[in-house]
Structures are given as C-alpha cells and as structure tokens.
Amino acid sequence: MESVIKTAFPFIVFSIAILLAFQGVLMIVAYTVLAERKVLGWIQGRIGPNRVGPWGVLQPFADLLKFIFKEDLVPDKSTKFVYFLAPIVALTCALLPIVVYPFGPVITTIDWSFLPYGLGDNIRQLPMTIAQIDVGVLFVLGITSVGVYGIALAGWSSNNKYSLMGGLRSSAQMISYELAMGASVIGVVMLAGTLDLNGIINAQINSPFKWFIIPQFIGFIVFLISAFAETNRVPFDLPEAETELVAGFHTEYSALKFALFFMAEYVNMFTVSVMVTVLFLGGWYVPGLGHLLEPGSVPYALVSHVAFIGKICAFLFLYIWIRGTLPRFRFDQLMNFGWKFLLPLALANVILTIIIVFFLNR
Template identity: 40%
Template structure:
C-alpha cells in the first residue's frame, strides 16, 4: 500500500488556491448560463417576444453584438443563442451603474450586507465534492504542484454537510441587515419576511438532510454520497423519495424563489429587501440567489440523486449493465445539477406565488412533522439493515 504523499506548506497553499479558483470559475460559468437559460425558458413558456425571438436594442456595444448575433441566429443551429448579448449588457450595467446609498441609511451596514450574502454563498462550495473519494493528478508540467494528487473538493472535511448548512444559513443575515440598514419601510418588511421564512424552512430542510445522514452514518460529503448511492438499503428508497421532495420544496423557500418569493414580492413590496440597492451591490444579492440555487441543486443531486454515480438509492450496482457507464463520474453530477436548475426555472414559469400565511403554515404544520417521521423511519431502516 502506497504511503500518502506529503506536501510542503507552499504546495498545500498553491493547491488550495487552485481548487478555490476552479470552484469560483465553475460558479461564474454556471450562474450566468442559468440566468440566460431562465430567460429563454420563461420566454418560451409565456410565448412572448423576448430573448427567444429578438436580439434587443441595436445601440452601442450590445447593439453591435446584437446585430451580428441576429445574423448568426438566422442559421438554425445558432438560433438558440440569440439574446445572449442581453446577458452581457446586464453584467456591464451592474458594473457601470451608480452605487447609490440612501441619505438616511446606516452606510457601513448597508454597504457590507450584500457582501455578506455573496461571500456566504460562495464559501459553501469549499466542502462540495464533484467526484467524492476520487484523486486526480496535476499535470507534471504544472509548476510547484505538478504530479501531485488532489481531491474533488477544496477540503474533504469530516463534517462537510454541517459546514455547508452552517455557512449557508449566514446568508440570511445579509438580507436582514441590508433591509434594516436601508431605513425604508418596503425593504424592512421584505427583510422581516425573509428572516421568518428562512428560519421556518431551515428546520425541515435540515431534518430532510438528517435522514440521509442517519442512513449513511456520517457527515462527510463524499462518504455520504457514496454510501447513499452504492450501499443504501432498498427499504430506504421510499424515504429518500419523500425526503427529496421535502428538501426541494424547502430549497425553493431558502433561495426566495417562486412560489416562495415573499421577501421580494414586486406587486407588494416594490422589490423587497433590495429596493434601495443599485449597481454591483444589487448584483451581489442577485448573484447570491442564483449561487444558492446551484448549492441547493448540488446537495439534492449528491444526497438524493446519486451525485457522480449514475443511479441513486443504492441502485448503482445495476449501472454496470448500462452502456453509458464509461462516461466520467463528474459528468453525471453536472447533468443532475443542470436538471435541478431547470426545475427551478420551470416552477417559476408555471406556479403562482402563495400567500404568506400559507407559506408559514406549510412549514410548521406539515413539513416539520413529516421530516421528523422521516428521521425516525430512517433510524429504523438503518437498524434493520
């Protein structure tokens, strides 16, 4: 048995930086594409003119891009990419737009709140592994760390799930503090709604993830994913299916997505907790929402859909008989994440917003008791199997 490779402090630091950069690149590739796909899908769902059919205004840089994108869009294979300059224009607008601070706002907290939500959303990726248990080798030509092995996650900690839930829950402080610091009635109401909603749905969300933890007997992200996909008992399949639906419902509420978008209900609170924000600080709140969508999809894909393993719920042993088993494991995980992001978009396009009292009632009267039962049954299944 080969001894583990000992790395120097410099090599450890360089490897950590490279893994952090890879995680950030993944985030800032997936998030803009999710925003773009959302506009396209909702445009098709509503059958309206928009990014699905027209290329937008033909003024300035985006107009120049639109003109050539429109010409390329006449080619059938390229027609889907029409509307992409609109995304480029929105990103440029966020960077160039004036960052206005209300005169009566608490300036320090007002400026820091979006950064808090954004940092909490990004740091969570430190414990998410796209290939749990696998070791990759850096190319030998790479300076300092060439030929050294590295993990599928920045840190494969023993309490990875606990770290993810703890850091992710910090994001609500950015929303509440930003709403309070705005010194305006609509943001304050949106912040209060967000605080109550996220605290309420944090309980069933955590309990729905506790059932897989009981079944696997560990909090390590990679081990959890492998045990649930490869070694899980068939008796756990109904529990995992129900837990997946509960978790996904709570995920919509945790990310303030339709039909749980009460904190920023446009027809009730103007824009909710970020009404007074503009420029890149509004962009931080905007990006944090979509990054949290990716995080929710990563957890759902890992613990309920098998993660990098082709089949979930202990059915991976049958995957060897399928011709597609030779595909890279990380590819299956990414495809499952893309599917779950599409579900977020589909729900936004098809389901109306619920009343606030209905949202709170669902959490406390139905989801929390249901998840408690799931945890008890998961313990019974683990004891029997």
C-alpha cells in the first residue's frame, strides 16, 4: 500500500497542478472574451452584454452552452479527417505552453514533513511551474509555430474559397512574423544567458535594470507588434477580414468546433502576453517587494503571482483597446511591414546587443 502511494504521489501532484493551471488559464480566457465585449461596447458608446447574471458576469458560460447545443454542420465536400483534426490541433497547440509558464516564485518556507508515509521528506521547495525545462522559450515558440497547421488545414479542408484564402493568408502572416518575433527574443536570451523562463526572470532580478524592457526596448516593440500579428488580432486580422473573406478560415465551422478555434485564439493571446511579461517585464517580479515580505514565503509568492496575472491582464487590455481604435492593414502593407521593417529592426537589435554583451563581458 505504502509503495503504491509513494509511486502514485508524483502523478497525483502533477495532475492537480495541471488541472489548476489549465482551469485558471481557461477562466481568465473566458473572462477576456467578456471583457473584450464590454470594453469594445464602452469604446463604441454602447453598454455591452448585461443580461446574463449581474453586470453580465455569467455571459461566458451562456456562450459556451450555446456553442455546445448549436447544430454542428459539416460541409458535404470537405475532407472529413483533416476537417475534424484542424480545430483539435489549433487548441492543443494553444494550450500546451501552459506547462512551462512561471506562475510565481519558488516557495521554500513550507515544512512538508506533515505528509504521511514520509512523502514530504525530500521536498525542499514548491516551484509554481508545472515543468521546469531547460529550453522554455524554444518550447513555447515551437509549439505555437505548430499551431499554424490548425489554421492552414482548416482553410484547406473546408473546400471553400474564402476558407482557403483565409487559411493561406493566415499561415503566410504567421510564418513571416514568427521570424521577427524569434529575432527579437534573441536579445533577451543573450542578456539572460539562458533559455529557461524562470532563469530569464532571475537574470532580470539580478540585472541592474530589473526589467529587460529598458535595455531591450527595440526588442520589446518588435515582439509586441509581431505578437499582434501572430495571434491574428486587429490591426493584423487579415485572415478574418469580414468584408473580403466572410469569416476566413473558420467560415465553414460551426458549434463546438468553432468554439475550439475561438478559444485557441484567446489562449494564444494569453500565451503571448505571458511571453511579453516574462521576457521584458520581469514576470512575477515586483521591484522592492523583497524588502516588505520574505522571499520564498507564501505571502511573497501570492503577491508575486497576483502581480504576474495583473501584468498579463494589462496586455490583454491593450489588445482590446487596440481592437477598438485601429483600422486593419492591407495585405501587401502587412507583408512589407513584416519583412522590410520589423525583421531588419530586430536583426539590428540583435547585432547591437551582441556588441554590448561582448564589451560588458570582457
């Protein structure tokens, strides 16, 4: 019995951690949708959804129920297997990066010896990350780049010209801006000297600037703009330009399959917000908090965690704000901007950082 519990213990702990993290992220994503409708309403002089629950707070659940009970239409001439596969790929690739997010600092002050069967003997610390891998940045970039398939395959398999055009536009856009995004990350990685997300936060704490947004301001701007393009948001929402393409790649998708694409888009917004926060704004780190609370204690971790979520929510608000104010690019403008302005700027930033790091390390 004891050995069974000891073997099963890590699996149980990880299952709970994964459940908590996914549930939390999905709740934030659901309320991002509501916040988007509310804020857009205010920007446009409307009230926004206010019928379901007080102030409309139950709207996301009503939407979900509606998605589940809608009729699921599958186009007759579609390529069935790929048509079903595409939304699954899109959402899986959007959700997978959650396992490497650094949700907060390591908690070291809890005494785990109260656990039965000596389970807590070897636990010294409780990291607020599910999987601490050596290559967190590459993992997130890689998984999100695989997410392109969801959109491209959805557009192709629907057997609809609007879908195909939307899918092609979207993949071309994501491939182009991925380069600028990757190049803007290199500067941060060079300053931090690691690809681990927690390592990057610790490097920022130990650096004189505290937040990498100061030495890497060009990288920050390039990353932010490419993040908008990567998530297909206004002003780069060419794939779903209503006036030209109906609804782009998800024209032929209905009910829960459309909901999966919808969720994938908002989870991707969350992912890039996490990346901006971790790479340029110090992640969970609040300058000066270490003087008030003891680092490693539970209150310190909780306050840092709230600060982390707050920074992410600020970026999510920026997304909504920009959607309410900016018009859409034309496709050739988008490509010219990505290849002829953002990419050279990011590369120039890399070269500048190389020179600075070289002279600092001499």
